[in-house]
Amino acid sequence: MVDCCIIIPCFNEANRLDIETFKTFQKQNNAFNLLFANDGSTDNTFAVLNSLNEELPNVSILNFETNSGKAETIRKAVLQTNKKYNYIGYLDADLSTSLSEISRLLNIAKTKNKTFVLGSRVKVLGASIKRKFYRHFFGRMVATFIDSLILKLDIYDTQCGAKIIKRDLALSIFKEPFKTKWLFDVELLARTKKLHGKAYCKSNIIEVPLNQWHDTKDTRISFIDFLKTPFALLKLYSNYAK
Template identity: 30%
Template sequence: MSDLISIIVPCYNEEPSLPYFYEEVCKVFSSMEQKYGVNFELLFVNDGSRDQTLSVIKRYAGSDPRVKYISFSRNFGKEGAIIAGLTHARGDYVAMMDADLQDPPSLLDEMYTAIKEEDYDCVGTRRVDRKGEPPIRSFFARCFYKLINQISKTEIVDGARDFRLMTRQMTDAILDMPEYNRFSKGIFGWVGFRTKWLEYENVERVAGDTKWSFWKLFLYSLDGIIAFSTAPLSIASVLGIICLFISVVIILIIIAKTLIWGDPVAGYPSMMCVIFFLGGLQLFSIGILGQYLAKTYLETKRRPVYIIKETNC
């Protein structure tokens, strides 16, 4: 029996990109169908788009039986789109890619070959450069990967994309993690399995604008740190020990200056500095605890990660 490969494509306001993407991916499908005798399922997940993305997808679905779609009741974010696609994908192998062609569909052939012939469970992709990105964004991205790999036991590869092809076994393992606060890059690493990485130079969007602002990426990075490391929780203890040590040293200096040199102790300015310093540390520590508490609170409410409005699956 022929293998079925499911391709999950999260979409949010991707109307300008979809014609280019569909044309390109169909070329790859035709080539691989002839070469390997495989079948394809193209599963679009419309994440509450405000343009005509859903209409374009429905048009493709009407003429191509390989095209399936899921449309959310509102925008739930890319993580919700990914887990929805994984849940409804029927393939023996499951891939994810963006609709903006920053994930080259031509790599699917090499991915499939690596899994079938080299006994890998997953073939992922990573960018070897960040050409076209603002320098400040690239700098903070590199800092994030260095930081999270230092404080987390789960390896997250620098430059890794969500674009990957996985076996059904690995897909099911990911589905067994019903987390509300999801960070897929960390989840892919946490479940393990043998992974091969394909490197390629950064490709700019074929059309449209990116949906990831610097602020959204910053918040997403915080989600990743909180989801896969408890190291920030120890910051409060470390800061407390440091403050205690500094305070003891300062007390000894003040006593020495007063007894030996008769230097009077400064009052109001020094007291205000100490109050603001300790107050800032306390608020910072409480803020860290609050982030973990907020994530725990959201998990305990057990709200669905997404809500489907319509689908042809």
């Protein structure tokens, strides 16, 4: 039974989509529908996705003609998901988080009865977590600021691009456009806390260390994005900190 929809935002991914990995995963797993959301790509991405859709039964395509960025693309895709799904998740098209890991997160959500499961890029013995030093260093500073002054939920990694969310919760926290683009993951947590309170978050959100996560060479986060981060943090603080 298909009870989870995994959204994969795509912008000019024709040359780096690992089609064979997606095919193998879908042929071995019947609990997922992969929903590829084409974010106004200007290359051959849409054609590549259509060929995958024709070959596999549990693959769907959303085509947005205008590029609006990862956060808005995922938001629009969430709001268009079918009611049959119990869970909605998302991951990056480059598979920095593997499909097997997203499957593990879903299993944890179901067995532990959690409404929000976060992948976490924690370097522990036995895990293969490969991140560029400057991204890890900057990410830790941002995460520390976010949790200390905004969320206050003791979350280590708020920005990992792999999450599983119960559909009714997802519909409520994705309903409105985000205040920021790069830090929308933080907004999801902040909105959950604002809607349901800290006690709910402590009981229903779980952070799961990933066994594998690899930075890709073709990262879509630029140095300019880093420079804009302080302004994004101020927006989050003014809208969600109490």
